[in-house]
Amino acid sequence: MHQDDMIKRIRAEHPEATIDIAGEDCNFEVHIVSENFAGQSLLQRQKGILALFKDELGSGALHALTIKAKTPQEKAAESS
Template identity: 40%
Template sequence: METEAVVQLIRTGIPGAKVQVTGDGSHFEAIIVSEVFEGLSLLKRERLVMETVKDQVASGELHALSVKARTPTQQAAQG
């Protein structure tokens, strides 16, 4: 699976999100910044992101996805 395909899946599931994905074809790391995450726990944020790629995980096309889900305020604080 290509990184751009993962980006598109997440953007489709979380419209308006800023998405950055790195990886090696089966293991990926994603940084997602969206206002949707405001007020959600880290677990709920991760579940929301994983829902966007559940079919690819179920089929084995995507083996692992590390998620960093941040609000715009949190991202700005990261520098």
């Protein structure tokens, strides 16, 4: 899977998000900062992103996807 395709799919659900992706072939790490994560647990955030790639994960086209999902406030607190 190509990183640009992944970004487009995530952006469809989180249009205002800051998205950084590292990796290649079928192993990726995704960092997403979105206001949409407010009020969601870490598990809810990860499940929501994983659902966007359900078919690719099921077929093996995408083997590993590590997700770091934060709100802008969490990201700012991390930098302090």
